[in-house]
Amino acid sequence: MPQAAHSELHVPAEPWRCRASHMRRRNPGKQPHILNASSNLIGICFVIIAGIKLTNLADQTFVDEVCIFAAFGFLCSCVLSYISMRIDDRNGWYETVADYLFLVSLVVLVFSVMLFARNVL
DSSP states (O other): OOOOOTTSOOOOSOHHHHHHHHHHHHOOSSHHHHHHHHHHHHHHHHHHHHHHHHTTOTTTOSHHHHHHHHHHHHHHHHHHHHHHHHTTOSSOHHHHHHHHHHHHHHHHHHHHHHHHHHHHO
16 A cells, blocks of 8 residues: 655644744843843833932932933833844844943943932932
């Protein structure tokens, strides 16, 4: 008896595992973590800026300007990490720039918090 031709479509037993492994291969980086942390730290920057404005310390210090710079850095980091997740970034350029920008913005935020604490206390 002749064997059946192998032209049949092979369907895996667990198709969700194939899909999940494909997604893990495509985005193995840290983009979601950068996106989540940056968006949360933008909110913290806005809280610090609002606290400066409410305590009327905006004229006496430049903490709000430094914090605005940190918020802008976090915003750019969010955009770059989102772009890195959405496109096929094989060499990881967007992810690397987002990571370094996140670290620089974090240092600027720590500096502005130290200035805020010095002026309030």
